Amino acid sequence: MEKPERPDAAAVEEEAEDSAENKRQRKAEPGREIVWRNVALMSLLHLGAVYSLSLLPQAQPLTWLWAYFCFIITALGVTAGAHRLWSHRSYKAKLPLRMFLAAANSMAFQNDIYEWCRDHRVHHKYSESNADPHNATRGFFFSHIGWLFLRKHPDVAEKGKKLDVSDLLADPVVVFQRKYYKTSVLIMCFFMPTFIPWYFWGESLWNSYFLASILRYTVSLNVTWLVNSAAHMYGNRPYDKYISPRENRFVTFGAIGEGFHNYHHTFPFDYSASEFGLRLNPTTCFIDFMCWLGLASDRKRASEQMIEARKLRTGDGSA
Known part of the structure; x- marks a missing residue:
């Protein structure tokens, strides 16, 4: 029986080199490089949040209420602040309100206002693309x-550089928060939520830290992320059936009014981010209240005629 021919040593070496080169190319594919530091930190954070649930029975009810209050402040820093005010300029806010929303945004710890808004504007302009x-x-x-576990695709940075963000850099509140962002996060996201229950009603530092900081922070992150994930995949599209964002009531409830996502991507300038005004929209209630106090003004709104015309032209026919 004829023996199989042994492969040439040079051919084996060449094949190994090709295989190594293919691996390097796959690893270097844009937007595919894993950021292991983020993977580790987010894994630890979520493990801490799961552990926090076991502390609920032994914590004081006032601490539960405080953690929920911090969650609402956190959410407003994103929804009324980074999103509707600074990203979309859908209303105007006076200095005291901008300072409050900047502090609340630091409590949210989702990147500083400038970076958050720049990426969000890229998200709207190049939605569902590599940018x-x-x-x-x-x-x-x-x-x-998962997008936090990978290096940003080069298109995100490239397209982001082409956007006009001069309005953000012209706001001293945004510039100040960006300059002192790490310090403001330590104070607003971790120190203050932990200190208040311990100092004012004698809660243990352990319970205060895990419930008002770790659990609250983790929940607020996931609620915000659901706008990016669930609200782009599940729900109806009464305003524009040709785009991915959907109306998702579950997300609306958790994200205090941000789940009317088909409407928002169709009319991104609308301060209410919804056709229905105050309904299921605590963020809109907050902005309206700030206007009543004289701290906000110039709320932009899509007209009823504009909304109905768009429904008839591009909507999916759902209510």
Whole structure:
């Protein structure tokens, strides 16, 4: 029987080199490089949040209420602040309100206002493309949290540089928060939520830290991420059936009014981010209240005629 021919040593070496080169190319594919530091930190954070649940029975009810209050402040820093005010300029806010929203945004710890708004404007302009930081076409996990585990696709930075963000840099509140962001996060996201229950009603520092800081922070992150993931995949599209964002009531409830996402991507300038005004929209209630106090003004709104015309032209026919 004829023996199989042994492969030439040079051919084996060449094949090994080709294989190594292919691996290097796959690793270097844009937007695919894993950031292990983020993977480790987010894993620890979520493990801490799961552990926090076991502390609920032994914590004081006042601490539960405080953690929820911090969650609302955190959410407003994103929804009324970074999103509706600074990203979309859908209303105007006076200095005291901008200072409050900047502090609340630091409590949210989701990047400083400038970076958050720049990436969000890229998300709207190039939605569902490689330039979208949390491109929903790459799946639920990627658009929810996976985008934080990978290096940004080069298109995100390239397209982001072409956007006009001069309005952000012209706001001294945004510039100040960006300059002292790390310090403000330590104070607003971790120190203050932990200190208040311990100092004022004698809660243990351990319970205060895990419930008002770790659990609250983790929940607020995931609620925000659901706008990027679930609200781009599940729900109806009464305003524009040709885009991915959907109306999602579950997300609306958790994200204090941000789940009317088909409407928002159709009319991004609308301060209410919804056709229905105050309904299921605590953020809109907050902005309206600030206007009543004289701290906000110039709320932009899509007209009823504009909304109905758009429904008839591009909507999916759902209510």
